[in-house]
Amino acid sequence: MSISRLARSIATSPTLALNEEARKMRERGEPVVNMGIGEPKNKTPITAVLSTAALLNTGDIKYTPPDGTPSLKKAIIRYTEENYNRVIAPENVIVSSGAKQSIFNILYSILNPQDEVIILAPHWVSYPEMVKMCFGVPVVITPEDGSFIPRLQEIEQAVSSFTKAIIVNSPNNPSGAIFPPDLIQEIVEFCESRKIYYIADDIYHKLVFDGKRAVPAYQFTEKDIENTMVIAVNGVAKLYGMTGLRIGWVTANKKLVEVMTNVQSQMTSCTSSILQAAAEGALTGMQNVVENLRLTIENNRNVVMQELGSFSGIKTTRPEGTFYVLPDFRAYSNKSVELATFLLHKALVVTVPGKEFGMEGYLRLSYAGSVKDITTGIERIKWGLDPNSPNEIYIGDRKMIRDWL
Ligand code: PMP
16 A cells, blocks of 8 residues: 555554543543643533524535625624624634644645745644645654743744745634734734744633733734734634534635635535634624633633642642643653553553653643543542552442553
């Protein structure tokens, strides 16, 4: 069987792979706690369910325009005005099957072979792979001071004549950090002056805590949407907990949206009309669902911090947004893949190895689940790693034996 070198070089999504392994273990009756995947527990907002059902009831489910239905685009234009204080036209918006496809489509539409994209570690696992799939070169920058916030100087040093874009994800998956407004401003100004695209992955922008705000990049450019280098990506997966209703979108200049539309029309024709109806229902419905979700997640963040506080050896930076925390487990192991595998099989907890995010020795824990998931999950991790804990415990009727990696 002949498979392309490029396709072969693309890594499996570790989050999905571990989740799949956990699912199989659960099917075998093992009581696994999932702190791996970033998926809120809430039900789909009722307005999204109703608008989906209304379309299904008509039985008239057809192709839509490749860049999205006019009515969903209208809702996105309103969202952009309300959240970004930007007035944009329908030609500045393209809807895709999740923010993941949105980002892929941007990269595919802006990169020439060998063009470089700057990625800030800790980073979402998919960015480097997507850049490679578009024949580009990912350039990963890891903050030298060991923090989760880069410095402009580090970015400047990584820029070359091949640099086409930088991806900024704040609040950040996996660290939960919000980049300070001054830094966002510096990066936006740098990108505008050097004609480098600033891709703002804003998928978590409303999941922020302690009264903090993730200041949008758009705020720091005087240029209108046709001339700015800022491109914003958003979606319904995280804000409304609609991970299965795959809708994301991009706001960008008309030329880029036109090219992205051609690409998408050759790839998927359009995004499912049913899912677009669901997203429209969420965007035009009661917005207190977002605030309720945010409050639940903020409470979960407090629980996670309390539980991790009594965990000797690990170092934790308090997340300011998202539903992830990225503790430093190097006191226990420098090999995060081994550590995550050990915790899955020995302590029945799914975590994601930091290596995948450019942070070896760290583990990403998701607190999108229930409070019980969080407390049980962390209790089990402590049991698995603490040399002073009992060698045997029972989880349900399953006897667990602790033997180190
Ligand atoms: N960006 C980041 C940083 C994410 O964490 C995710 C989802 N895990 C996405 C984009 C993709 O979102 P969607 O589910 O809408 O494709």
